[in-house]
Amino acid sequence: MEFIKKYTQAHPHLVAVDCIVFGFDNEDLKILLIKRPIEPIKGQWSLMGGFVQEGESLDEASKRVLYMLTGLTNVYLEQLYTFGDIDRDPVARVISVAYYALIKIKDYDEKIVKNNSAEWFKVSNYPKLIFDHETMVQTAINKLRRKCRTQPIGFELLPEKFTIPQLQSLYEAILMQKLDKRNFRKKILSMNLLDKLSEKDKGNSKKGAYLYKFNKEKYEILTSKGFSFEI
């Protein structure tokens, strides 16, 4: 690296990744926060993060951080934005690449989460966070809110099998608005992306609601024919 430094006047920087982890508990949209494990400001609420290692890509770093926090792999994880203000971290200059993850809230490993002193908070009411982490969270919520209307990413927050009322309350939680039951059902079913199962989920009512599965193959075929998802 020395010759590059001399040649280009390049100055190296610490680079971190921070993860905004979303979950849905059939009621509220939530984020997973940890109590900062290291000094300074140890014990304050924060996003889970970590430094990018030598020989590690940004995507790999974000997967590693998410795994350390939740024990999960193979989850929806997407780069959000890179935060690079000089004084964003008062301890040292750190450039942070934020990622957001959508997880099925029942899947995470409780032990690992507990070890990290992590907790779920409603996105409508979470504690004060260190540095610029609140900006990160807001940026992620905005992105999720926009993106869930045009891409079928909401399903990442639900179990594999889910009911239409469940899906509807997910959208209501993300978009922060009530939706019409009949119109919602009509719209989502008219896209032909959901396979109806014969099982019912009686967890939420005596009558029970039919379970559905998102059919990714159908989605990809339709997409390749010019279809676009829209709520």
Place this chain on the structure above:
Amino acid sequence: MEFIKKYTQAHPHLVAVDCIVFGFDNEDLKILLIKRPIEPIKGQWSLMGGFVQEGESLDEASKRVLYMLTGLTNVYLEQLYTFGDIDRDPVARVISVAYYALIKIKDYDEKIVKNNSAEWFKVSNYPKLIFDHETMVQTAINKLRRKCRTQPIGFELLPEKFTIPQLQSLYEAILMQKLDKRNFRKKILSMNLLDKLSEKDKGNSKKGAYLYKFNKEKYEILTSKGFSFEI
């Protein structure tokens, strides 16, 4: 920084910014490319970029790079995505934060552009680029294509005064599709964001077309009342 390094096992990285500069010549959507001025692979086409300096934020770095290339300040400039694969730059590991700029093509400083051995290329036909710069360009085009439909950013690519046919061909160039003249005019004028001037531009026809200006104040008032731009 030493104590941080030891404490966190953090490894520092070279961080660069690269700029995708868009322009519109009333005909085609274009990008500004340079001939790489340094070894290795000197002379190959590339985006304009530069390393982030000590004490410089990412936004500042991108402004500096854009200024060095075009002589322009105060232009639309937005962070696009951060590219961090290990081997994206075969010379050294460099994490690159890509930005895209929308400039009024008549404004750039020709001398500076010439000094940089820079040239405009159609987005539909540009030369092979170094590293992952073609991915960056495609990502930027996709972003622009999506964003110009829901945010009034197209105006950044036109002179302050422009005609409706000019605006329409801009959208046609970005979206790569013909639009209906009457429907386009109806839609754009119904938003009440344009001020009609009494002057005409006769550059493109004998009859001449009325000039308009985008009224940012009106846009902000409408936006605060829940209006949203949509082409």
Place this chain on the structure above:
DNA sequence: CCAAAAGTGTTCAGCTTACACCCATGA
């Protein structure tokens, strides 16, 4: 006078929205 671009309205189809009642079941 003619070529070339600017400017102008209407109709139809499809989509979005609003809205109210019956069903199934466990307690």
Place this chain on the structure above:
DNA sequence: TCATGGGTGTAAGCTGAACACTTTTGG
């Protein structure tokens, strides 16, 4: 039997898409 959430259809208004002729004027 009753309380609770699940499931269903239709009408009205609005929006998007298709479409052709007149106007202006420089050469």
